Amino acid sequence: MAEEKQTLNFIEQIIEEDLKTTHSKEGLYFRFPPEPNGYLHIGHASSICLNFGLGLKYNAPVNLRFDDTNPAKEEQRFVDAIKKDVQWLGYHWTKECYASDYFEQLYSWALLLIKEGKAYVDSQSSEEIALQKGTPTQPGVAGPYRDRSVEENLSLFQQMKTGEAPQGAHVLRAKIDLQSTNMLMRDPVIYRTLHKSHHRTGTDWKIFPMYDWTHGESDYIEQISHSFCTLEFLPHRELYDWFLDQLVDGSKLRPKQREFARRNLSHTLVSKRKLARLVEQGVVDSWDDPRMPTISGLRRRGYTAASIRNFAEGIGVGKRDNLIDVSRLEFSVREDLNKKANRVMAVLDPVKVTITNYPQDKTEWLEAENNQEDTDAGSRQVPFSKELYIEREDFREEANKKFFRLKLGKEVRLKNAYIIKAESCEKDADGNITEIHCTYDPNSKSGSGTQESLRKVKGTLHWVSASKAIEVEVRLYDRLFTDPSPDTHKDKDFMDFINPDSLKVITGYGEPSLKQLKVEDTVQFQRLGYFTVDPQTTEEKMVFNRTVGLRDSWAKLTE
Numbered sequence: 001m002a003e004e005k006q007t008l009n010f011i012e013q014i015i016e017e018d019l020k021t022t023h024s025k026e027g028l029y030f031r032f033p034p035e036p037n038g039y040l041h042i043g044h045a046s047s048i049c050l051n052f053g054l055g056l057k058y059n060a061p062v063n064l065r066f067d068d069t070n071p072a073k074e075e076q077r078f079v080d081a082i083k084k085d086v087q088w089l090g091y092h093w094t095k096e097c098y099a100s101d102y103f104e105q106l107y108s109w110a111l112l113l114i115k116e117g118k119a120y121v122d123s124q125s126s127e128e129i130a131l132q133k134g135t136p137t138q139p140g141v142a143g144p145y146r147d148r149s150v151e152e153n154l155s156l157f158q159q160m161k162t163g164e165a166p167q168g169a170h171v172l173r174a175k176i177d178l179q180s181t182n183m184l185m186r187d188p189v190i191y192r193t194l195h196k197s198h199h200r201t202g203t204d205w206k207i208f209p210m211y212d213w214t215h216g217e218s219d220y221i222e223q224i225s226h227s228f229c230t231l232e233f234l235p236h237r238e239l240y241d242w243f244l245d246q247l248v249d250g251s252k253l254r255p256k257q258r259e260f261a262r263r264n265l266s267h268t269l270v271s272k273r274k275l276a277r278l279v280e281q282g283v284v285d286s287w288d289d290p291r292m293p294t295i296s297g298l299r300r301r302g303y304t305a306a307s308i309r310n311f312a313e314g315i316g317v318g319k320r321d322n323l324i325d326v327s328r329l330e331f332s333v334r335e336d337l338n339k340k341a342n343r344v345m346a347v348l349d350p351v352k353v354t355i356t357n358y359p360q361d362k363t364e365w366l367e368a369e370n371n372q373e374d375t376d377a378g379s380r381q382v383p384f385s386k387e388l389y390i391e392r393e394d395f396r397e398e399a400n401k402k403f404f405r406l407k408l409g410k411e412v413r414l415k416n417a418y419i420i421k422a423e424s425c426e427k428d429a430d431g432n433i434t435e436i437h438c439t440y441d442p443n444s445k446s447g448s449g450t451q452e453s454l455r456k457v458k459g460t461l462h463w464v465s466a467s468k469a470i471e472v473e474v475r476l477y478d479r480l481f482t483d484p485s486p487d488t489h490k491d492k493d494f495m496d497f498i499n500p501d502s503l504k505v506i507t508g509y510g511e512p513s514l515k516q517l518k519v520e521d522t523v524q525f526q527r528l529g530y531f532t533v534d535p536q537t538t539e540e541k542m543v544f545n546r547t548v549g550l551r552d553s554w555a556k557l558t559e
């Protein structure tokens, strides 16, 4: 038996260490904390797979927590989309939580800080506050309101809360250390006023807690043992701990924040804010446009949940931010669909073939295997007739020995059908081929077992019956950006790198069995790639999205 070798990633090592020292297995608790200000993207998939994956591994609960503290940006439709996507990825949360459910608790803790002289109302502008904070090399200085009395602070904070004070007139700041080498510790703002309706609390609150004040405290309320976030929060950890120091009651579990590297994907963006710009400016049609790196866009493109999970697991968790080439994601979906997708035939750039020795009105229904990778996939019937379509690029009048497709005087096999030989062709005035005349060998039917059917010919082509094929719309997608990291250029905006050819819409001809497919079903168009049925499909017209080609065509181009 092969030795099973399991290495722990650094996050699991942290947990294993804690299990030996401070934590019990029963005490483990994780969360995934999205802000409902957009749709989840492939970067979030890493965080989802990490947190929910740990839940499965340690049999521990995992909360889905909406970090909803900014009514200016958050909406219910984003909450709904996030829930749908996490479920679709195959995960189940223990509790559905909202930071906004803790507003009352956070508020009473803020009062406690004020009463203990650890928080104060500052009535300066944000510019003044920023100036007084100093720089990393220069300590901050106290502003004129730092030593307000507890009574005055309580009264002003009350006015902030009720909306009596105008929006933006004051903020509440934690009183920590203006000399700290960590800028975030220099009296961070913990509440600001915002007279906007919140998607859950409506107009009840005029004050909204800031991220740092909310996050750790929400972790504490939910008794999250390990709060994993991305590396940019490393300097926030000191603040996370300071807030907990003020509140933690020894009888309860104290959460700990640990950081892992953000995952970036090449030729796209992984930031809700930036993706929102693509939607708002009409570069793409919607958040679930199949070109978007959102979970919903990938789903519509034909990605399977398993392929996204495998991708996220494959890249794992890291300690340093890095750029993952999108071809890895494409590899992952190809690998999964190769096992799962039925094979069908469709011709996307047709040229007509007439089989001169085949009866005019005859149609034969030939047996075709659905998936040679999956013996349970069964088979279907495809119609064969005198007039067919093949791909234009599969025929040449003359070609060298390496061209294993159809050329004059030579034979190829038509997949699941007969061996044909090209005899002559017709052309239009510009020299474009309009029709190919072929003969077929009636004894060469695939699977018939005859000597002729076993005859080896070099090329096998896909085809459809011209009269029986159905017309379908096919959307061919390419990378949304021409640059691998469009949002990292100092002097340029990511909009400068939009690929103008990211979508090409064509008409294709598919075998009639395509009609049985439902929205989101994915099939392999043989020799072409994987294609999925788009929700815009109607009774009259099927629409297919190309998920991915069979091979990585970009790798070849950049070699």
Ligand code: ATP
Residues within 6 Å of the ligand: 032, 033, 034, 035, 036, 042, 043, 044, 046, 047, 067, 228, 229, 230, 261, 262, 263, 264, 270, 271, 272, 273
């Ligand atoms: P965005 O800029 O896209 O809004 P965010 O980090 O602000 O990203 P949140 O909704 O706050 O988005 O993220 C929820 C969780 O997902 C956080 O724990 C965050 O660290 C994690 N996350 C977000 N983007 C990535 C990424 N590219 N790689 C790994 N984890 C990520």
Ligand code: MG
Residues within 6 Å of the ligand: 035
């Ligand atoms: Mg965010």
